[in-house]
Amino acid sequence: xxxxxxxxxxxxxxxxxxxxxxxxxxxxxxxxxxxxxxxxxxxxxxxxxxxxxxxxxxxxxxxxxxxxxxxxxxxxxxxxxxxxxxxxxxxxxxxxxxxxxxxxxxxxxxxxxxxxxxxxxxxxxxxxxxxxxxxxxxxxxxxxxxxxxxxxxxx
Amino acid sequence: xxxxxxxxxxxxxxxxxxxxxxxxxxxxxxxxxxxxxxxxxxxxxxxxxxxxxxxxxxxxxxxxxxxxxxxxxxxxxxxxxxxxxxxxxxxxxxxxxxxxxxxxxxx
Numbered sequence: 001x002x003x004x005x006x007x008x009x010x011x012x013x014x015x016x017x018x019x020x021x022x023x024x025x026x027x028x029x030x031x032x033x034x035x036x037x038x039x040x041x042x043x044x045x046x047x048x049x050x051x052x053x054x055x056x057x058x059x060x061x062x063x064x065x066x067x068x069x070x071x072x073x074x075x076x077x078x079x080x081x082x083x084x085x086x087x088x089x090x091x092x093x094x095x096x097x098x099x100x101x102x103x104x105x106x107x108x109x110x111x112x113x114x115x116x117x118x119x120x121x122x123x124x125x126x127x128x129x130x131x132x133x134x135x136x137x138x139x140x141x142x143x144x145x146x147x148x149x150x151x152x153x154x155x
Numbered sequence: 156x157x158x159x160x161x162x163x164x165x166x167x168x169x170x171x172x173x174x175x176x177x178x179x180x181x182x183x184x185x186x187x188x189x190x191x192x193x194x195x196x197x198x199x200x201x202x203x204x205x206x207x208x209x210x211x212x213x214x215x216x217x218x219x220x221x222x223x224x225x226x227x228x229x230x231x232x233x234x235x236x237x238x239x240x241x242x243x244x245x246x247x248x249x250x251x252x253x254x255x256x257x258x259x260x261x262x
Contacts, residue, residue, distance in 0.1 A: 075181060077181065080185075121180050124180060124181060125177070125180045125181060128177075128181045128183065129175050129177065129183075130171075132183075133175040133177075133183045133187070134170055134171045134173065134175065134187075136170070138183070139185050140183050140184060140185035141181065141182060141183035142181075142182055143180065143181025143182055145180070145181075
């Protein structure tokens with residue numbers, strides 16, 4: 001772990017610690033140390049340093065929405081936008097509680113890709129029709145409802 | 156009746172209350188209407204799947220009754236559902252009903 005131009009350069013040990021945390025962020029420093037063959041104090045120091053440099057942004061919980069019964073539809077929305085308005089559309093989407101993730105992508109046209117959750121198809125449609133389609137700069141929207149999730153990890 | 160509805164029909168409504176045409180759940184065509192006249196024009200242009208989608212969900216009658224506040228036209232459109240029309244036949248029927256209604260309101 002070295003600082004280059006104020007950016008933390010990670011070595012193999014750091015990457016292995018991150019990998020271990022991504023699998024289970026609640027495991028102890030000792031457990032990670034044992035697994036990697038290093039002292040728990042080394043694990044502690046490196047994690048603290050990665051937290052300080054915001055390489056580790058936060059520890060969060062991945063909720064299995066299907067089992068909560070509250071929000072059981074996930075959809076991927078592709079929004080084609082006027083390039084002049086795309087930032088504003090993305091910012092508005094970020095403020096909506098139904099929207100979990102927002103990305104922009106440039107292929108032939110500028111697109112915003114957003115992951116959305118809703119209680120059912122009707123509430124998904126209401127949200128898109130009443131809160132997304134009317135946003136200035138939205139040209140058209142394609143939505144795919146997720147039928148099965150095979151993998152979900154965050155880097 | 157004519158005097159009560161006419162101003163709202165002619166008026167252009169704000170963007171957030173416009174009618175947005177979808178072809179299925181979450182799939183927005185990019186077409187919208189902010190007045191009854193514009194709505195009639197879109198009926199002629201939009202993908203016919205969008206007309207089928209909205210008619211049988213009751214979206215047209217709901218928007219016309221609640222936003223344009225034209226209960227009479229909303230009822231006429233609601234009645235169209237029982238004929239199970241699809242494709243261009245549905246498009247023609249919808250267009251004719253709205254055109255006739257607009258002529259009645261503006262004559």
